[in-house]
Amino acid sequence: MVKKGADEMTTVILAEKPSQARSYVEVFQKSTKKQGYYAVSDPVLTQNTFITYGFGHLVELATPEKYDEKYKHWTLSNLPIMPDNYKFIVPTDKKAQFKVVKDLLSKADTIIVATDSDREGENIAWSIMNQAKINLKTKDIKRLWINSLEKDAILNGFKNLKDGWAYYPAYKEAQTRQISDWLVGMNGSPLYTLLLRKKGVHGVYSIGRVQTPTLYMVYQRDQAIKNFKPEPYFELTAEVLANQQKFVAKLDPYQRFKDEKCLITFMQEKNVQKGRQPGLIKSVAKTAKKSASPRLFSLSSLQSAINKQYHASASDVLKAVQALYEAKLLTYPRTDCAYITNEEFNYLVSNLVKYLGLVSANVSLNQTEPNKRYVNGKKVQEHHAIIMTKTVPTKEKLAALPKLQQQIYDLVLRTTLAMFAEPYEYEETNILIAVAKANFKATGNVPTKQGWKTLFNENSQKKDSKNITLPAVKKGQQVQVDLKTPQKETTPPVPFSEGTLITAMKTAGKTLDDEEAQSVLKDVEGIGTEATRANVLEVLKKRGYLITQKNKLHVSDQGVTLCKAVELEPLLTSPAMTAKWELALKQISQKKRTQDNFLEQIKKFVTKMIHDVPGQMEQSKSLTDQVKKQQVSEVKANEQAQLGTCPLCKQGKIVDKGRFYGCTNYKADKSCKFTLPKKWSEKTIGKTAIKALITKGTTTKLKGFKSKKTGKKFDAKLKLTNGKISFDFN
Structure with missing residues (x-):
C-alpha cells in the first residue's frame, strides 16, 4: 500500500444541514460550491478539504414492514415486534444527497464530525458514517465542538479539534434512545389501537416512551381540577390603624378555621371579638435583605x-x-x-x-x-x-x-x-400586634436599592405585591384594631401551560415553579431531554390529544380515552420511571451501562405490556364508560360534519375529505365516485354553498370567481347537474 503524502490527504467536514455548512463556509478564505458539498481552503484547514451535509437525519430506523410484509397490517398476533438486528434506511427523497456524502466519506482520510454539538448530532453523523459502510477504523475521526456560530468560535473550534471517538458513547446513547422509543411505539401503538377498536373506538392511538407519561401528567391535572370540591374556611385578620395609616395583619401563627363554630371558640379563648378594639405593638423588627439576580437560562x-x-x-x-x-x-x-x-x-x-x-x-x-x-x-x-x-x-x-x-x-x-449588577436590596419590617391574647403579624418590604431589578422594571407592568410600606411604629404603642372574619374557599390546582409542563417534565413530575427549589433537586433526571421536550408537546398537539386554550393545556376526549387505557399500566404513565430510563440512558454515554443492557429492560417492559394490557383493559369499568362517552361524541361530530345525503348513490353522506368534498361510500364502495371541489374558478366553496348544491341543486349568487380568460372577478350562482358542477347565469 502506497502511503499518501500530506498534500494528497483528504479531509471531509460533515455538517448536519445546509445552513450549518454555509455558516462554516462563510468563515473560510476560499470556497467553491459543488453539487451537495463545498471545496474549501483556509490556514486552519489541511489541503483537500470538503464540507458536505445531511438534511438532519439522512438515515432513519426502518418501519416494521421493511422487516416483514406481514407487519403492513396491524394484528395482535404479530406482537411483540423485536428485531434481532435493527435496519436503518435512507428515505427516497434523501438518497441523492446521501450518495454525495457517502462518496466523499469513502475517499476521506480524515472525517471531522461537525453536526450539532449534542447527542442527536452524534447520532446523525455516526448513523450516516455507518450506513455508508466504510471502515471507520481506517479513518482519522475528529470532532468540532463549539458553542457559537461566530467566526472566531468556528475558527478556534477547527484549530482545537477533539478526538471523534471520544464522542462515540454519546452516539450509542442517542441511538439506544431512538431504538427504545421505536420498540415502545411500534408495539404499544398497535396494541392499544387494536384493543380500543375492539371496544368500538375508531382512530389510531399513539404510544410513546416520553409522550405518554407527559400526556398523563396533564390528564391527572385536569382530573384534579374537575374533581376539585372547594371547601369553605374562615380567616381572622386585623385591620390596624396607626399614625393615621391603615395596614392589614394576619393571625400569628397563621391558621384558618373550617367553620364558624371553630372560629368563635378560638376567639373566645383569645378574648377577642369581631370589630374594633384596642391593640398593642408588641415588637418591631427591621432586617436588611438582599436578593440575587435570576440564574442564567437553560x-x-x-x-x-x-x-x-x-x-x-x-x-x-x-x-x-x-x-x-x-x-x-x-x-x-x-x-x-x-x-x-x-x-x-x-x-x-x-x-x-x-x-x-x-x-x-x-x-x-x-x-x-x-x-x-x-x-x-x-x-x-x-x-x-x-x-x-x-x-x-x-x-x-x-x-x-x-x-x-x-x-x-x-x-x-x-x-x-x-449578574453584573448589584443585588436588589430591601428592608423587611415585621410588626407584631397583640390584641388581648391573640397575636397578629404584618410584613412589609421597602426597596432600598433596585440593583439588578432596574433592568427589568421598564418591561414590567406589575407592581411587586410584597412591597408593602408599613407606618413607623414603636414597641409599646397603642393602636386601633378592626378584627374581620372573611369567609373564603380553597382554590383548585392551576391547569398546565406549556411553560409549567416543560418544568414538570424537567423535574420528573415534581411541579416546582420556583427555580431555586428546582436547583436543589440533585440527581433528579427529567423526562425527555432539552432537545426533545418541545417536539413531544408538538406531537401530542398534532395528534389531537392535547388542546391549548388561552395558554392552558387540556386533554381532549380522545386523549382522555387513551389515558384511561394506559393508566392501568403504571410503567407507561409514571414520570419517575421514565426519568429512571433517562438516567440509565445517560449512563451509556458515561460507559457505565451498555446498549444491550438497556434494550433488554425495554424488551421486558414491552413483553409485560403485551401480556398484561388486554386483561387490564377488559376489566376496566372507567375505560368502558369513557368509550361509550366518546362514541356518543363521535356520532355527534359525524352528524355535524355531514353536509347532506349523496345525490348520486342516495345512501352515503357528503363530508369534508380534506382536499375535496365526497361521499362516505367513496372509499368503501368504488361504484360511488361522487366528489365536489373545494375551489372553483379560484374561489373557495364554503360548506353552506355545498349544502345548498346537494339539497337544492343550486346556490345563491356567490362573489369572487375569477375568469381564466380575462383574469377579472365576477359573481355567479353554481348548479349541480348529473353530479357535475357548473355556473348558473340565469
Missing part, C-alpha cells in the same frame, strides 16, 4: 419564562432560539446548564458597554468578579447556559428580527447583564 427555563410572559409555545421558542443561534447572536440553544465558564464571563465583561447600549435602563454593572451562582466551570459538562455571543447587534438589526426573536434576545440579554 433551554427549558427559557421556554418556561417566555411562555409565561408571551404565551409562545415551547416549539416556537426553540425555533426562535435556534434562529438566533444561526444568526450568531445567541450561544448554543439545546443546553440543560445554567452556568458559564470563566472564558464566557471574560468576553461578556469586555462587551458590557455594547450590551448595555441595547437597553435603556440606567444600571451600574460593576460586579465584574465571577460569582459561583453563575460562573462555575465544574458544572459545565457539554454546553454552557444560553447567553449573548460576542457579536453585538445594532438596535436596528434587533428591530428587524421577528417579534418572538426580539423578545427572547431581550430577556436573555437582561438576565445575563443582571
